[in-house]
Amino acid sequence: MSENNESKEVVNKSSLQDDKFKKKVDETIDDMFVDTKEITFTKNKENKLIGRLSNGKFVLLNKSEDESSVQEGIPYICALRHFEKVAFAKIISSVFMPRIIYSSSKGIILVYKKKGSVVQEYIKNTNDLKDKIKELKFEKLMLIIR
Numbered sequence: 001m002s003e004n005n006e007s008k009e010v011v012n013k014s015s016l017q018d019d020k021f022k023k024k025v026d027e028t029i030d031d032m033f034v035d036t037k038e039i040t041f042t043k044n045k046e047n048k049l050i051g052r053l054s055n056g057k058f059v060l061l062n063k064s065e066d067e068s069s070v071q072e073g074i075p076y077i078c079a080l081r082h083f084e085k086v087a088f089a090k091i092i093s094s095v096f097m098p099r100i101i102y103s104s105s106k107g108i109i110l111v112y113k114k115k116g117s118v119v120q121e122y123i124k125n126t127n128d129l130k131d132k133i134k135e136l137k138f139e140k141l142m143l144i145i146r
C-alpha cells in the first residue's frame with residue numbers, strides 16, 4: 001500500500017469559517033491520521049460511541065477525544081487512523097446541518113449555509129417552508145422545537 005503525502009483539500013461542511021476550519025484540519029491531520037471522512041456515531045451495547053465506514057470497518061473515537069462532546073446521530077468530519085479491522089477518529093468539526101427552528105414566540109426560522117455563510121431566514125407559514133426546502137434541495141434537516 002503506497003502512502004501519498006500530498007495534502008488533499010478537505011471540504012468545509014462545518015459552520016466554521018473557512019480559515020478556522022483549515023486551521024483545525026491542519027492541527028488534526030498528522031502522519032498517523034491522514035484520511036478524512038464524514039462519520040456519524042451511535043452508541044453500542046456497551047454505551048460506547050461507534051461509527052462505520054462504507055466498507056464496513058468500525059470507527060472508534062481516539063483516546064484523546066472527549067466522548068461527552070460528541071452527539072449521537074450528528075455527522076462529524078473526522079481524521080482517521082486505519083488499522084486492519086478498525087479505524088480511530090479525531091474530530092475536526094461537526095457537519096453543519098440545515099435546521100428548522102420553531103419557536104412559539106418567533107415563529108419558523110430556517111437556518112442554512114449559502115456561499116459559505118450561515119443564513120437565518122424567517123418563514124411565514126408551513127407552505128412557504130415547504131417551497132423553500134424544495135428550492136434549496138436539502139438532503140437532511142434538523143428540527144428544533146423551543
